[in-house]
Amino acid sequence: MAQQILKTGFLLTQQGHNLLRRRQLSNQLADLIEQEGWKISLFSLLEFNNMPAANFSRLRRLFQQVIDDEEYSVINYFEK
Numbered sequence: 001m002a003q004q005i006l007k008t009g010f011l012l013t014q015q016g017h018n019l020l021r022r023r024q025l026s027n028q029l030a031d032l033i034e035q036e037g038w039k040i041s042l043f044s045l046l047e048f049n050n051m052p053a054a055n056f057s058r059l060r061r062l063f064q065q066v067i068d069d070e071e072y073s074v075i076n077y078f079e080k
Helices: 002-013 019-033 038-048 053-068 074-079
Strands: none
Touching (some): 002 019, 002 038, 038 053
16 A cells, blocks of 8 residues: 555656646545555555564554553653
């Protein structure tokens, strides 16, 4: 998913005045970012490149805990 987002975003920036193609790519990008988990997927690709699935699952659980826990921020979890 993250690779598709990056590729689509890049193609979108390269279209110049081709309004039809820009609209198609924009719609495709909108569909991609409506999917759950796209942010963590993109983050892990940009920060860690090809992360093993087990590590990705752990990172996803960590971020879900941070989202669910209003008392702590991400920094608090990395300080533990």
